[in-house]
Amino acid sequence: MTEQFKIVIVGAGPAGLSAAGRAHELDIAYVLLESAPHLANTIYAYQKGKYVMAEPSVLPLRSPYEFAAGTRESILESWQQRSDQLDLNIRYRAEVTAIQGQQGQFTVSLQNGDQIAAENVVLSMGMQGNLRKLGAEGEDLPFVQYQLQDPDEFEDETIVIVGAGDSAIENALALAGQNNVYIVNRRDEFARAKERNVQLITKAIEDGVIDCFYSSSINRVEALVQASSNGEQGLLVLNTADGEATLEVHRIIARLGAIPPRKFLEACGIELPSADPSAVPAVDQYYQSNVAGLYVIGELSGAPLIKPSMNQGYEVIHAINGDPVAPVDEELLWDKLNQLVGVSNVKQALDLLQQGIAFLGSLTHMQMREFMLDSELIFPSPGTVIYQKNDYSDEFYSLFSGDVSLIANIDVPDQAMNLQPGEFFGEWSLISGRRRAETVTAGKNCVLLKTSRRAMRKLMLSVPDVQQEIDRIAVQRTLQHFLVPGVPPEMLEPYAQRSSIERFKPHDVIVHAGDAPDVFRLIRCGSAMVKRNLSGKDVVVSFLPVGSFIGEVPLLSEKPSRETVLATVNTETIRVDRDILIELMDQFPAVRSRLDMSVQETLRKEIQFANHPEAGDLVAFMMDQGIGEGTDVLMIDETLCVHCDNCETACADTHGGVSRLDREAGPSFAYLHIPTSCRHCEHPHCMTDCPPDAIHRATNGEVYIEDSCIGCGNCQSNCPYGVIQMGVVKENKTSLFSWLLFGKGNAPGSKDGDASQNDKANGSDKLAQESATPKIKKAVKCDMCKGLVGGAACVRACPTGAAIRLAPEKMVDLLRERNRRAS
Amino acid sequence: MHESFFRYQNFFWLKVAIALSAVSIALYAWHTPSVVANGGTWLGYTLGTVAAVLIVWLAWFGARKRDYSSSSSKISGWLSAHVYLGLALIVVATLHTGFQFGWNVHTLAYGLMIVVIVSGMYGIYLYAMLPGRLASNRQGMTREQMLDEIRDLDETALGLADQIDSRVHEVILRSVEKPGVMLSFWQQLTAGKLGKDPLDSAERFLRGYQNDLVDATLFLDAQPQSGAQATMMYISNVMAGMEAEKVDKLRALMETVGRKKSLLKRTRRDVQLKALLQLWLFFHVPVSMALLAALLIHIISVFLYW
Structure with missing residues (x-):
């Protein structure tokens, strides 16, 4: 007998689970089909212990399932528990081979021959079921694999990783510790991966930890008739720039990404918009494909992130059920927009903004929604200073109505420039990462759209038109600022x-x-x-x-x-x-x-x-240490430093017992030592991938991490100078005299780990306390003591004057001074 | 820019110290008390008060140094003042005594003060001389890196020794087992110049061993050669060749040991310099505390027996 359901959901990933859960809650007849023997196969296949992000953080989650950033294991466990709790109608090992028919009467055929009748079908199967293979002879041999879950499983093997993306690099690095690892890259550099991964793999290759075949492709893979003396089972033949190369291997791990299952989709009647193998089906606002009743959600609909996919699962069920819900961000957006005069809904308000602000004109409605989530409208009263010249703030502003005045040179107030509605400002700091070049004051009826640096950079990267428009104006203004001050920038347009x-x-x-x-x-x-x-x-x-x-x-x-x-x-x-x-x-x-x-x-x-001439070598050294992109760098004169570590102690004392600088570590050149401490880069590497957007730059230039840090460690691995640590910040300090006279608590500025005898004596209490309130490690880094009146504690605490903080523009002075001393 | 505490704000505190000393001396020269100059005249009391306040304030440096969140001026400024006013204290306090010394608690306080100041001068000398030496001795390495490299060299040496013979291996093992960087107070301060170093004896042994090997080879070469004998010689030279290989290994081993020795020397020097920079404080600070106590007794007794 053929079973019959209102909705058949194919694929029990985040989107499918969310959909099934919602259908369950709404009492709709459904079944969830999963080809694997467990839930969420894509996440299941992640590397063991992988930290999964919950982006975008501002977006609320709308799903019967919970989801927050955490390890692969914790997420899978929570979903499994929830599914058991709901008693979800899920069928494992049920691989769908065909979907035929039309709305109201689909027939879903399974691998085992079963057939299921469905009024509607939701495809939420992701793409990982369709991994890109080697595309060469031998691609299905048993020692060729396309995923890696636990790198610790392999030891003393010769392993070839194929691919140049993040997962290939991460696998290669994880395996390199206890195996002989090669990586095969089709191109002559690693361009596709995250910057940090590129750095790590490049370094591993330079250090000889991993061997790389650049500009190489796979010719064929063969099984060895007899395993070699070291146990290698296969032979890999590569086409390299210098001809064919062969390698005896234990294992080949190809990480070439995944593509939509085109044949299957087309057999279902779904049209794909282009011949590009990575093209995904086009869907309408309710995720319905060109086949009525056949819905596509999740990765397969072009939503690669987990949280939006889960929201889609929820929404698609409502759409099928005939009571579509407004997008999840509607309320959030309305809170931001309802103060605009004369608008009654989000769409109207966004349209108005797009009409009013020229560079937003080319955004799609979805892009505009996303952009608005990261922006806010502000209504400053006349005379309010938006920002001061030489501030280090980095928000970007668009003028929606009213006017603002920009003064670059306070001594020449009549050179003030007034902006018209539709124009923007703040682009200089956004682009250069440097201090504000002008003071901006609000005029009458001023309405501004304020956007974070991160959102603006993301938008510029994803919408070339926006980048172009901002660059067009930025070039005029930069030329004006540095070459022809006092002239209206528009006059420079032709140049x-x-x-x-x-x-x-x-x-x-x-x-x-x-x-x-x-x-x-x-x-x-x-x-x-x-x-x-x-x-x-x-x-x-x-x-x-x-x-x-x-x-x-x-x-x-x-x-x-x-x-x-x-x-x-x-x-x-x-x-x-x-x-x-x-x-x-x-x-x-x-x-x-x-x-x-x-x-x-x-x-x-x-x-x-x-x-x-020796000064030149010093400059070269300093450039190598990232001074070229730093805005404020701690430098120690070794002829003055007595190694008392008062700088570190001061840092720990003013920052909850965790020092953010390591004086002794870090390179030296010509008696100039650059300790491991934040350089406050103009475009901070640490900011590139911070899920809660917790890293900011304060007006004085200090790059700091807010309490909203989730401890994911991305910033730590993104920092090329190794200045971010993960630590638990202590709340209480003891005073010098109660420590000195009564031996209470730790010495001022003592760091984590050097607990005093007293604490050891009370060890059991302390343990009990700690287990009662487990503290997560958060990222800590130099914040230039932004809360302290006198400035950075490390420099103020240096007894001999050996420590200073230096902005690169002052570097010439430093060299001059050292030259003077040398001669 | 970098500014040493000596030069802080263009020698501001040096100028203050000179002015203070000059004023004290001038007053002392001008003042003609009816009795012998001593701490009990009005000038004596004035100078004594200034000196006592100075001593307490100088000692306060230790507390101020640890008040890391204080927003008052930089510690290098405080150290500059500490150094120059501390030196000026010799003038002020000596004039306060009116050169009246004796075996009493008053002179004890004065004596302790002089001891503290002299130890401070030694500290200044160290602070001025050692940092540069410490840096050039390190050659851009951290202590950790130096120790790591020593460990690496040890491993290399052991590996090479193992390939030569068990006797060599044993000697090298002995030199590796003994800690290379010393921990005792005297060893730190003398950079290990006192006492025997197992590395030295290892080196001596290796040199002797190499000489023996070379001697053996030379002996073979020294044999008269002709005809069939030469052929035999050739064959035994192949045997000697195996020895030669040993000699090569030995040479590599000796080079490794030599490198370790020089690195160890630098590490010990590093330990010594750092110890010197810190250990004087273990004298300066306790004696300062003693001085404070003696000062208190001095003041109380003066008022008690007035």
Whole structure:
């Protein structure tokens, strides 16, 4: 007998579970079919102990299932418990082979021959059931696998990882400890993966921990007739740039991603919008595909994140049940938007904003909703200062109505610039990561849309039109600020239009020695160093922070560049070709004096460096240590440091017993020591992947971590300078005298782990306390003592004056001082 | 920019200290009391009060140094003041005595003060001289890295020794088992120059062992050679070749031991320098406490027997 259900849900992942749970709650006849013998097979296949994120954090969860960031194990367990509790109608090992029919009378055929009748079908099977294979002979041999759950399972094996994405890299790194690991990359670099993973794998390859075949593809895989003496079972043949290469292997792990099961979908009658193998079915607002009654949710509908997929599961059931619910973010958005005059619903308000603010025009409605979730409307009263010049804040503002005035030079108030509704400001700090270049004051009836740095950068990355529009205005304003102050930026539009933005990676050459003197550049983000060949040796002769010019000396002297200019970090320049610059000088004589000043300053610096060639080595050293992207760096003069560690103790004492700096660690050069401590980068690496968005920059420039930290450790692994630690912060401090005279508590500034005798004596109490309130480790890093009046405690506590904090623009002064001392 | 506590704010506290000393001396020279100059004249009391306040304030440095969240000026400023005013204290306190010394509690307080100041001067000397030496001795390595490398070298040495013979292995093992970096007070301060070092005897043994090996090889080479004998010689030279391989291993081992020795020397020097930078405080601070006690007794007794 064929069973009959109102809804058949295919795939018990986050989306399917959520849908089934909701159907269960609403008493709808349903069945959940799962091909695996357990729930959530994709998450089940994650590497053991993997920390799963619950992005986007602002989005509420709407599901009968709970979901919060946590380990793979805790999530699977909670879902299993919930399913048992609900007594879900779930059928395991039920692989669907075909879906035929139409709304009201679908027939779902299973692998074992069973057939199920369904009025509606929800496809929530994800893509992991359809992993991309090697695409070469032998791809299904038993020692070729496409997933890795527990890297500790393998030991002393020769393992080849195929792929260059995050999972390939993570697998390779996890296996490399106790195995002989090779990685095969189709390209000549790792470009697809997260920055941190790229760094880690590159380092592992450099250190010889992992061997990499770049620009290589799989020719074929063969089983060895007889396992080799070391137990290798297979032979891998690669096509490399230097011809064929063969490897005897124990195991091949290919991590090539997954693609939608195209054949199956097409057999169901679902149309795919393009021939691209990664194309997903198009669905309407209720997730219905082109086949009426056939719904697609989750990864297969293009929603790769878990939380939105779970929400979709909930919503699709309501849609099928005939009582569709408003999107989950509706209420949140309405709270943000209801103060706008004359709007009655979210859509209307968003439309109004899109009409009013030019650069938002190209966003789709969904993108606009997401953008608004990360933004807020503010209504400052006239005269309110939005931000001050030299502040380190990094929000981005769009003017919806009323006006604001921007003053770049407080001494010349009549140069104030008034913005019109639809324009934006704050882009300089967003792009450069540096201090605010102007003071902005609200005018009458001012309504502003304020967006976080993170949301804005995400939007610029995902919508090229937005990036273009912001860059267009930013180039005008930057040229105006640095070359022609006092002129309305619009007058520079024709010049800005013919300028371009160039992006450089660390160590990329911006100008080669000998290049023709026909390009002028302005650094708008990052920094550069200038090298010159002196008697056969490349010597660093200068350092160029944000706002510096490149190429003005050759251009004005009409001689080829004598120097090589290299990017020290990810760097962006505005490129102005010679003839454009000359036109600009013709029209605005002020440009000339700006350039003259810069030439003088450059020559002065060069003379300095020429007198002290060793200073160049110091600059090169400092660049290697990330000073080029830092905004505030702790530096210790080794000729003064007496190793008393008062800096560390002060740090621990003012930060709950966890020191955020390690004085002794970190490199030294020419008696200058750079301890392991935060550099407060202009574009902080730690911010790149913070799920609760807990890392911010305060107005004085300090990059700090809020209490909302969930302890995931992403920032720790993203920081290239190793300055973030995971620690438990203590609440109570004991006073110096009660410690000194009565032996109470720990010494001031004592760190975790050096508990005093007294604490040891009370060990059992302490243990009991700890187990009663388990504390999670949170990320801690230098916050430059932002709560303390006198500034950073490490520097103030240094008895000999050895410790200072330095902004890169002051670096020239430091070099000057050291030169003076040397001579 | 970096500014040493000596130069803090353009030697501000040095100037204050000189001014204080100069004023004290001038007053002392100008003042002609009716009795012999002593702590009991009005100037004596004035100088004594200034000195006592200075002593208490100088001792307060220890507490201020640990008040890490204080927003008053930098500790390097406080140290600068501590150093220069501490030196000025010699002038102020000595003039306070009116050069009246005796075997009493008053002179005890003065004596302790001088001891504290002299130990402080030694501290200043160390602070001025040692940091640079410490840094250049480290050659950019941390203590941890130095110890790690010593461990690596030990392993290499053991591996090589194992390939030579068991006697060598035993000697190297002995040199490895003994801790290379010493912990006792005297060993720290003398950088291990006192007492025998197992590494030295290992090195001596290796040198002797190598000489023996080379001697054996040379002996073979020294044999007269001709015809059939030469062929035989050639064969035994192959045997000697095996010895030669041993000699190579031994040379590598000796190089490793040598490297370890120099690194160990640097590590010991590091321990010594760091100990020197800290140990003087173990004298300076307790004697300061004693001084405070003696000072209290001095003041109370002066008022009690007035």
